[in-house]
Amino acid sequence: MRYFRLLLLLFFPLCLFSQDFSNQWTGHYSYFQISDTYAIENKVYAASENAVFIYDIDTRTSEPVSTVNGLSGETISTIYHSSIYEITAIGYENGLLELVIDDEVRTFIDIVDKPTIPPTQKRINNFFENEDKLYISTGFGIVEFNLERIEFGDTFFVGPAGSQINITGTVVSNNSIYATTTGNGIxxxxVNNPNLVDFNQWTTVVPGGYNGITFFNDQILVWENNNLVRRLDGALLTTVVTASSNILDASASSDGLTVVTSDRVSIFNPSFQEVTSITTSVEDPFLLNAASTLSNRVYLGTASRGLLEVDLGNSNVKTPVSPGGPLNNFAFRIEAFNNNLWVVFGEYNSTFNPFPLRERGISKLSADGWLNISKDEVLGATSLTHITVNPNDENQVFISSFKDGLLEINDNQATNLYDNSNSGFETFVDGNIAVFLNGSVFDNEGNLWISNSRVDNGLKRFTPGSTQTFDVDLSSLISDPLSNLGFSDTVIDRDGNLFLGSFNSGVIGYNSNTGNLVKLVGAAQANLPGDYITALEVDRNNQLWIGTLRGIRVLFNTPGVFQQNNPRTSQIIILDDEGVPQELLFEQAINDIEVDGSNNKWVATESSGVFHFSPDGQETLAHFTADNSPLPTNNVRDISVDDSTGSVYFATGKGILEFKGTATGPESNLDSVVAFPNPVRPGFSGRVTIKGLTSRANVKITDIEGNLVYEEISEGGSIQWDTTAFGRHKVASGVYLILITGEDQAETTVSKLLIVR
Structure with a gap:
């Protein structure tokens, strides 16, 4: 009974019903890194890094399941599907168990939350189904899960004296359960013993270390910590397969025994004769993590090419069947423009060190889906860290490399790479290409202003079509350019003034008309909480929002900063729930700040997710975290707002999420004004969005008798109305007129809105 009490203490049911966010969110995960596969009936279940998808062989369609559908976003270690109970089980590196039942995700945190199990031993390694039980092989033992009752059963600690040991797999044969371990034998x-929680009921059949076990043609097969598959006969092992390299996985199906190594998949018949093999080659390379065979096809789970379908009758043709997505989940920077999203995956650390250099290519999302430009198609550019779309030609994109210069993309193809050998960009290592470019922005004349780190001429003006640059010498502000390890952001205000965020020199300002320079640095001088500037954004009121490792500041008068002797920034003071004044995002590490079409602020943080603030920062409109949204992590690296659609994109190290916002950028006229939802039906508690507005348009809402109930000047291309009469009370049912006048009063339009209470 002591073991039973231990079990109850260890696994008190902790099931959570995950929320589906698909109404307002879209997940843009990469499905190119496949960690595990499982094939049964007419479907293949594939696990990528932190999302899964189901490939239907008959319809040839792939259905993704991600954090948007309720998954955790943690790192997946294994996947299994029970065709009897129609349950998909997903195991994680951290011990999390998730089940997909009738399109609903149920999360079990029992293993994750147990302090008696070290974090390094909670990994779920394998699933095996027998009758109504799912045997879960973990880094500490074996856990039973009842598929009929959807609850945990017994837990078996089967190491010496009941210790925790790593179980790599289980099978049940002839009323016996067999388990392989990495160092404690088989x-x-x-299996019918009611006291299996007693470690004394388990015996060691064969000593040694084994990476897995499967059941094939009424035979128990194991694979050792090398290249051998061996058959278990009583207490004897007989080698039946010798692979060319270490075996990663082996599985059985009606097509035969599938043995997987990193560079080869082999299919063996019941006599263990190899009947088919698929091998990587220079012409068609792949690196394998898993593979499954079904209906005379083999499905290769690769490390970078996704899931590949191969007909065993023609193994030379490999058809990708993964859902569309970016090249990698590690999105470093993103840029949304006119319903397109660009993504780069380069990287530098907190000291602007890009090494080891990342070679990951570029991804682009458009109405046609994902387009991926591989690392072999970017002219050798590494560490791609910033994206700027030419607003006068959206087919021309410039991407900064924090090592190799400036990459030019035209019509989705890399056409030029500018560095110190062929342009005015500068290296800080004589005789080498060490051109550390980063933040860039276009001015109204079509010039690209870009930072060039660790050299005196730290700001460059580059005109597309030319190779020369106009240099801005910053040595009067930064005496030792090598000590300022890098520049983060570059922005421009409506007067043409440039601002750069630096590593240790605060904010650098440059007036392009007069050539004047200014530096905002230090707490005493400029009221900055730190001199490491991580993010800059000029809002629609021409105010500069500054992100640091220790909070946010605002420069309210950007043109005037060049006329002031000691320009200072301001913190945003808000009242907390108890009415006590607090500094907005005090001591928070800020990764990015963006402004949407309504001048609301979106702030990405290092550890607290994303904040959505009102234009002045006084009201928190939303706070998205990994706990209350599909974000897979609270470390959000970058944000980009698409003014044309209102969508807000979040880049993390674990994937990209899209929030379907409604705040769009200003239009050139009032021809496309629309209000939604319309009609407002009973029970609706949200806000009505009026979009298609010009900049600073006057919006008045009246009832049918002409009584004014709301009025606002638009910041961008849309406003939102809470359907109250100036915030006092909800307006009654009826028809309401939306009267819109342009800023110069030369253009007007009228729309109608029906409200039903």
């Missing part, structure tokens, strides 16, 4: 017990 263990066996009577």
């Amino acid at each position: 263990l066996s017990a009577d």
Whole structure:
């Protein structure tokens, strides 16, 4: 009974019903890194890094399941599907168990939350189904899960004296359960023994270390910590397969025994004769993590090419069947423009060190889906860290490399790479290409202003079509350019003034008309909480929002900063829930700040997710975290707002999420004004969005008798109305007129809105 009490203490049911966010969110995960596969009936279940998808062989369609559908976003270790109970089980590196039942995700945190199990031993390694039980092989033992009752059963600690040991797999044969371990041999017990929680009921059949076990043609097969598959006959092992390299996985199906190594998949018949093999080659390379065979096809789970379908009758043709997505989940910077999203995956650390250099290519999302430009198609550019779309030609994109210069993309193809050998960009290592470019922005004349780190001429003006640059010498502000390890952001205000965020020199300002320079640095001088500037954004009121490792500041008068002797920034003071004044995002590490079409602020943080603030920062409109949204992590690296659609994109190290916002950029006229939802039906508690507005348009809402109930000047291309009469009370049912006048009063339009209470 002591073991039973231990079990109850260890696994008190902790099931959570995950929320589906698909109404307002879209997940843009990469499905190119496949960690595990499982094939049964007419479907293949594939696990990528932190999302899964189901490939239907008959319809040839792939259905993704991600954090938007309720998954955790943690790192997946294994996947299994029970065709009897129609349950998909997903195991994680951290011990999390998730089940997909009738399109609903149920999360079990029992293993994750147990302090008696070290974090390094909670990994779920394998699933095996027998009758109504799912045997879960973990880094500490074996856990039963009842698929019929959807609850945990017994837990077996089967190491010496009941210790925790790593179980790599289980099978049940002839009323015996067999388990392989990485160092404690092959263990066996009577599967019907009611006291399997007692480690004394388990015996060691064969000593040694084994990476897995499967059941094929009425035979128990194990694979050792090398290249051998061996058959278990009583207490004897007989080698039946010798692979060319270490075996990663082996699985059985009606097509035969599938043995997987990193560079080869082999299919063996019941006599263990190899009947088919698929091998990587220089012409068609792949690196394998898993593979499954079904209906005379093999499905290769690769490390960078996704899931590949191969007909065993023609193994030379490999058809990608993964859902569309970016090249990698590690999105470093993103840029949304006119319903397109560009993504780069380069990287530098907190000291602007890009090494080891990342070679990951470029991804682009458009109405046609994902387009991926591989690392072999970017002219050798590494560490791609910033994206700027030419607003006068959206087919021309400039991408900064924090090592190799400036990459030019035209019509989705890399056409030029500018560095110190062929342009005015500068290296800080004589005789080498060490051109550390980063933040860039276009001015109204079509010039690209870009930072060039660790050299005196730290700001460059580059005109597309030319190779020369106009240099801005910053040595009067930064005496030792090598000590300022890098520049983060570059922005421009409506007067043409440039601002750069630096590593240790605060904010650098440059007036392009007069050539004047200014530096905002230090707490005493400029009221900055830190001199490491991580993000800059000029809002629609021409105010500069500054992100640091220790909070946010605002420069309210950007043109005037060049006329002031000691320009200072201001913090945003808000009242907390108890009415006590607090500094907005005090001591928070800020990764990015963006402004939407309504001048609301979106702020990405290092550890607290994303904040959505009103234009002045006084009201928190939303706070998205990994706990209350599909974000897979609270470390959000970058944000980009698409003014044309209102969508807000979040880049993390674990994937990209899209929030379907409604705040769009200003239009050139009032021809496309629309209000939604319309009609407002009973029970609706949200806000009505009026979009298609010009900049600073006057919006008045009246009832049918002409009584004014709301009025606002638009910041961007849309406003939102809470359907109250100036915030006092909800307006009654009826028809309401939306009267819109342009800023110069030369253009007007009228729309109608029906409200039903």
